[in-house]
Amino acid sequence: MALDELYREVILDHYRNPRNRQPLGAPGAHADGHNPLCGDEISLDILVVDDTVTEVSIVGRGCSISQSSASMMSEAIKGKTRAEIAELTGRFKAMMDIDTEGDAGLDPDRPGSVLGDLEALQGVRKFPVRIKCANLAWTTLEEALGEAK
Amino acid sequence: MTNLSHLRRDFPILRREVEGHPVIFLDSAASAQKPIPVLDAMDRFYRSQYANVHRGAYRLSQEATELYEDARRRVARFINAGSPDEIIFTKGTTTALNGLSSSWGYDHLEAGDRIVLSMMEHHANVVPWQLVAKRTGAELVYVPLTTGYDIDLDALRSTIDSRVKIVSLTGMSNVLGTIPPMQQISDIVRAQSEAVLIVDGAQLVPHVEVDVQTLGADFLAFSAHKMLGPTGIGVLWGKPELLEEMEPWEGGGEMISTVDLYESTWAPVPQKFEAGTPPIAEAIGLAAAVHYLEEIGMNAIRSHDLDLTEYALHRLGEVPDLVQYGPTDIKSRGGVVSFTLGDVHPHDIATILDSRGISVRAGHHCAKPLMADLGVTATARASFHVYNGRDDVDALIEGLHEARSLFGLSEG
Numbered sequence: 001m002a003l004d005e006l007y008r009e010v011i012l013d014h015y016r017n018p019r020n021r022q023p024l025g026a027p028g029a030h031a032d033g034h035n036p037l038c039g040d041e042i043s044l045d046i047l048v049v050d051d052t053v054t055e056v057s058i059v060g061r062g063c064s065i066s067q068s069s070a071s072m073m074s075e076a077i078k079g080k081t082r083a084e085i086a087e088l089t090g091r092f093k094a095m096m097d098i099d100t101e102g103d104a105g106l107d108p109d110r111p112g113s114v115l116g117d118l119e120a121l122q123g124v125r126k127f128p129v130r131i132k133c134a135n136l137a138w139t140t141l142e143e144a145l146g147e148a149k
Numbered sequence: 150m151t152n153l154s155h156l157r158r159d160f161p162i163l164r165r166e167v168e169g170h171p172v173i174f175l176d177s178a179a180s181a182q183k184p185i186p187v188l189d190a191m192d193r194f195y196r197s198q199y200a201n202v203h204r205g206a207y208r209l210s211q212e213a214t215e216l217y218e219d220a221r222r223r224v225a226r227f228i229n230a231g232s233p234d235e236i237i238f239t240k241g242t243t244t245a246l247n248g249l250s251s252s253w254g255y256d257h258l259e260a261g262d263r264i265v266l267s268m269m270e271h272h273a274n275v276v277p278w279q280l281v282a283k284r285t286g287a288e289l290v291y292v293p294l295t296t297g298y299d300i301d302l303d304a305l306r307s308t309i310d311s312r313v314k315i316v317s318l319t320g321m322s323n324v325l326g327t328i329p330p331m332q333q334i335s336d337i338v339r340a341q342s343e344a345v346l347i348v349d350g351a352q353l354v355p356h357v358e359v360d361v362q363t364l365g366a367d368f369l370a371f372s373a374h375k376m377l378g379p380t381g382i383g384v385l386w387g388k389p390e391l392l393e394e395m396e397p398w399e400g401g402g403e404m405i406s407t408v409d410l411y412e413s414t415w416a417p418v419p420q421k422f423e424a425g426t427p428p429i430a431e432a433i434g435l436a437a438a439v440h441y442l443e444e445i446g447m448n449a450i451r452s453h454d455l456d457l458t459e460y461a462l463h464r465l466g467e468v469p470d471l472v473q474y475g476p477t478d479i480k481s482r483g484g485v486v487s488f489t490l491g492d493v494h495p496h497d498i499a500t501i502l503d504s505r506g507i508s509v510r511a512g513h514h515c516a517k518p519l520m521a522d523l524g525v526t527a528t529a530r531a532s533f534h535v536y537n538g539r540d541d542v543d544a545l546i547e548g549l550h551e552a553r554s555l556f557g558l559s560e561g
Contacts, residue, residue, distance in 0.1 A: 007555045063494035
């Protein structure tokens, strides 16, 4: 297994310098994500205004995969509508799903054109035990979006 | 120095390859691999001797019963129990500790009583006591660790008083490797209370010669699967007078003397505690594992563990950014090394090592209170048994250097 496909520079950058850690400017919807097996933790707050996620605050601790996924997700969802986020989440989960041969719609000729930095996580699929780590933030997001209704 | 790594050939799984690398198994503290004599004993039993025990008046059942009771005798000798009747077969350490808490604990605890644990207990020696504390109103008290990662005996002295009814401690920490001085602890407990002393021997018994006559404990629990035996079976040893007094924690077949519509009487110890069809093949596998360990000699195993641990600590000490958690005095620890590596998360360490065929454990090791006490959320852990050698430690160190390089940690 190619470790350098897993530990891409952009992943390590988000792991070491996680984005959107500042608290929300106004009270929003909250969800906690937790992987009891490995102890990864995510605490997510979002502000949804007129169906659009206008602010994101995400903190956590855990491995490079769970934390970089959380950080990249926080950037990807800011300013997006629920519908856009649902599509993004679908594509991300498809990218992580070992059973759906990559119908996340990624364009191999234009890396990053569909999911941006998040595409760097596609190597995780080759490490099945780590898929849960990558998905944790997204599952937490779905819960927070439910809260925000 | 005792090198036992030639025994590797007895473990078929170690001939397997992972990712083009031979399996280097450094997670025996979670569960150990099985040698051929254990596999053969169980296979033979299922193929040519299998029947239920203690009931059939026919030849097969009689043979199965003899093998099952032989296993009890072998385990009794292994820990120098006074009699095979002091050996209760359980599903494992967890079941043994839960049985103790729900039976002995429930019957002997009242509101205001205390149960004393240490800060380095496995969840299996924490949660059962939380359950019984909730039911009885008893209180849990944790003895802190010294800066040397051992049970703080001064704190223990000031904790033990007549309110304490149960003291339950690990015989060897699954995270730190610490082997607390149980005889000294026992003296303190006896001098200052009437409490029973329970030893969680899950890590200790597979690695260190244990003599229950001198251990200082009232009860000892351990699991076969960490001592090269099968899963699904463990042992609760208890002092005979305590086992006599203790009520069964499970009811069913095998454990009764008479059964009426509304009341029953119990079979004698140990059957009283073995409701239902027991893990028969597993008991036979455990006996084979005990025999295998005895053939090597527990002293040789201890010396092998010490050599590997000393070597591992020395080599880990050479890795920049690596922090070790565990006693510095090699004599008071077993073959377990826990560490963190800069900001490389333990799960990332485990993935990187796995790509080299190396199995280590990463996470909280079912010891969350200890993790909080150490101020970490997770560690990586390598643990040894007879099939490991210095070459495995060398492979581990190489893998850790790769982890540093993948994460861009500077050479320092």
